[in-house]
Amino acid sequence: MNKVQKEMLENTPFVEFLGLETVDSDKGIAYQLSFREEHIGNTLLRTFHGGILASFGEITAALYLVQSLDLDKEPSCNSMTFDYLRPAFAGSIRAEPRLIRAGRRFIVVSVDIYLDKKLVSIGRFIYTR
Structure with missing residues (x-):
């Protein structure tokens, strides 16, 4: 983990709220998020809130981008599209950027x-150089 990633994890307020973890994957780096009561979108079905999924996707994309291109500052997302394909029920979700x-x-x-x-869900994030 480089200096910028570490700063992002320490200084981005919602990262601590999310409880984001870095995990190894057969496809490379992945990120994991375990369900907490604060993440509930639908109390009857006990699903993740859509905003939690989108926030998780956005910080994952930024962390991955910093590592992949060895950036020296945090990237700023200019545009994003997020598709919700099915409910994300309580459990651990994994993001693969x-x-x-x-x-x-x-x-x-x-x-x-x-x-x-x-x-x-699938998110697409566009950054300007």
């Missing part, structure tokens, strides 16, 4: 979020 494009002006990162092995 990947770099889609690193052009001269824009960088695109996609983040797949899984509950167990089921894809629950």
Whole structure:
């Protein structure tokens, strides 16, 4: 973990609230989030709130981007699209980011979020160089 990632994890207020963890994956680096009562979106079904999923996806994309391109400052997300595919029930969710494009002006990162092995949401994040 480099200096910028460490600063992001320590200085971003919602990172502590989320309870984000870095885990090893067969596809490289992944991030994990365990369900807490503060994450509830639907109390009857006990699912993650959509804002929790989107926040988890956004910080995951930024952390991955800093590591992949060895950036010396925290990137700023200009645009994001987030697709909710199915409910994310209580449990541990895992985010698997990947770099889609690193052009001269824009960088695109996609983040797949899984509950167990089921894809629950997909986020696409666009950063300006």
